[in-house]
Amino acid sequence: xxxxxxxxxxxxxxxxxxxxxxxxxxxxxxxxxxxxxxxxxxxxxxxxxxxxxxxxxxxxxxxxxxxxxxxxxxxxxxxxxxxxxxxxxxxxxxxxxxxxxxxxxxxxxxxxxxxxxxxxxxxxxxxxxxxxxxxxxxxxxxxxxxxxxxxxxxxxxxxxxxxxxxxxxxxxxxxxxxxxxxxxxxxxxxxxxxxxxxxxxxxxxxxxxxxxxxxxxxxxxxxxxxxxxxxxxxxxxxxxxxxxxxxxxxxxxxxxxxxxxxxxxxxxxxxxxxxxxxxxxxxxxxxxxxxxxxxxxxxxxxxxxxxxxxxxxxxxxxxxxxxxxxxxxxxxxxxxxxxxxxxxxxx
Numbered sequence: 001x002x003x004x005x006x007x008x009x010x011x012x013x014x015x016x017x018x019x020x021x022x023x024x025x026x027x028x029x030x031x032x033x034x035x036x037x038x039x040x041x042x043x044x045x046x047x048x049x050x051x052x053x054x055x056x057x058x059x060x061x062x063x064x065x066x067x068x069x070x071x072x073x074x075x076x077x078x079x080x081x082x083x084x085x086x087x088x089x090x091x092x093x094x095x096x097x098x099x100x101x102x103x104x105x106x107x108x109x110x111x112x113x114x115x116x117x118x119x120x121x122x123x124x125x126x127x128x129x130x131x132x133x134x135x136x137x138x139x140x141x142x143x144x145x146x147x148x149x150x151x152x153x154x155x156x157x158x159x160x161x162x163x164x165x166x167x168x169x170x171x172x173x174x175x176x177x178x179x180x181x182x183x184x185x186x187x188x189x190x191x192x193x194x195x196x197x198x199x200x201x202x203x204x205x206x207x208x209x210x211x212x213x214x215x216x217x218x219x220x221x222x223x224x225x226x227x228x229x230x231x232x233x234x235x236x237x238x239x240x241x242x243x244x245x246x247x248x249x250x251x252x253x254x255x256x257x258x259x260x261x262x263x264x265x266x267x268x269x270x271x272x273x274x275x276x277x278x279x280x281x282x283x284x285x286x287x288x289x290x291x292x293x294x295x296x297x298x299x300x301x302x303x304x305x306x307x308x309x310x311x312x313x314x315x316x317x318x319x320x321x322x323x324x325x326x327x328x329x330x331x332x333x334x335x336x337x338x339x340x341x342x343x344x345x346x347x
Contacts (some may be wrong), residue, residue: 004054005035007148008079011090012060014188015265016139016290018045021090022272023293024141027154029054035150038082040075047247048272051160058082069098070344076102084108086148090141101211111147113140120288129310133287139290143204157294159274166251168244175213178236179344181206182259182275184217184266185230189317191283192263194237194328194336200230201333202260206340207234215240215252258344260336263317267292276343280336283319284330286310299343304330 007028011021018041025037029052036054043059048078058078060066066075076099079087087103089096089112097112104110122130135143142152165173185199194202207214214234216227218241231237252261253269258276261267263284270277271292279292279300286300305311307330315319 001036005085006038006083007035007086007088008038008040008058008082008084008103009088009090010040010096012040012042012062012093012095013091017091018042019048019265019268020137020273020290020293021141021255022048023154023157024138024145024152025049025055026052027157028145028150028152030158031152032150038079038084040079044246047250050247053098055137056082065115071100073102075099080106088144088148089113090144100322109148111144113144116140116289117218121179123285123288124312124314124319126310126313126321131278131287131305134289136289136291136294152249154294157274159272160254162254163251166244166248168248169252169255172213172238178211178213179209179341180256181212181214181340181344182217182256182261182266182270183214184259184261184264185227186218186223187262187264187317189283191314191320191324191327192317193282194262194280194331195326196226196230198329198331198333200232202336202340203230203237204232204234205333205337207237209341210236212236214238215256217241232333258340260293260340263290271295278336278340280328280331281312281322283311283317283324284315288312288315290315299339301331301336301339303327 011018038056038058040058046057049055049057086098087110089100091112098306100110116135119134123134172327187193204212205223214237216239218227224241227239227241231239253275254273256275259270260278263281267277268278277292277295281300283303285302291300303311308324308327313319
């Protein structure tokens with residue numbers, strides 16, 4: 001490690017946002033063999049960075065050790081102990097700003113994420129909407145690194161090799177000849193969730209093809225109950241929620257032929273692993289900068305803007321607009337199934 005320059009990259013949450021840092025960090029260490037990186041994030045996300053050369057992980061304890069202002073002082077001191085040469089703030093919220101400022105005052109060169117709020121506001125406002133793509137989150141992260149003097153390109157990304165199926169998943173190895181399809185039907189906000197009755201049609205139609213093996217992803221008791229409802233009596237539909245840890249779930253995702261997801265963290269996990277992802281968009285839109293990494297725009301199926309011209313109504317899906325509750329119903333289930341099968345088959 002002697003002689004390597006050390007960059008600390010700070011990004012605490014959320015799942016999809018942390019996943020979007022992975023291709024950037026992978027490219028950074030590949031293209032700059034003279035640096036090493038320490039990712040500062042929540043412990044849950046450590047598996048995202050497993051096996052990456054010259055990438056360490058520092059877990060933040062936001063509930064105890066690093067809670068509150070005094071906790072942030074302790075976090076800064078912990079970061080100083082690992083002697084960073086640079087501090088890249090990929091989060092740019094108050095907690096990150098305090099730690100970044102302390103690093104800057106101690107003489108460490110720092111740079112912060114520009115979230116492009118003005119362009120996103122123009123895209124999502126109801127009047128004088130500017131319907132054009134804003135800079136992606138990945139591009140924002142590249143820009144942050146460039147402020148520190150590190151040029152990074154992601155046009156030709158590399159992804160981790162597909163490992164052997166985890167021991168916890170060996171019961172599915174006999175299904176190796178089938179088309180493995182992942183479906184993650186939930187998101188943080190209802191406006192980003194494809195209506196359950198339509199998702200049922202998607203699951204049933206895909207399950208009708210005996211060569212398909214369908215894995216349903218989610219978490220929490222409520223979601224598990226809904227996933228079991230979606231499964232019905234389809235023998236080739238498997239509910240994965242609550243069965244395995246994140247690292248094993250990631251192992252399974254690497255073996256998928258395609259992932260069908262909402263605008264949510266599962267889309268970004270699959271994308272960071274190099275898996276093809278079909279996404280469904282309601283109140284949000286891929287133009288807002290959160291399309292999965294390295295996925296063609298035609299893999300994003302969006303609600304009908306002719307019927308719902310105010311779309312997208314928000315960046316994150318947390319804004320409700322009266323009369324737009326059924327916008328995702330304009331995405332036909334058969335269209336979804338056809339797209340999933342075409343992408344899985346590489347067409």
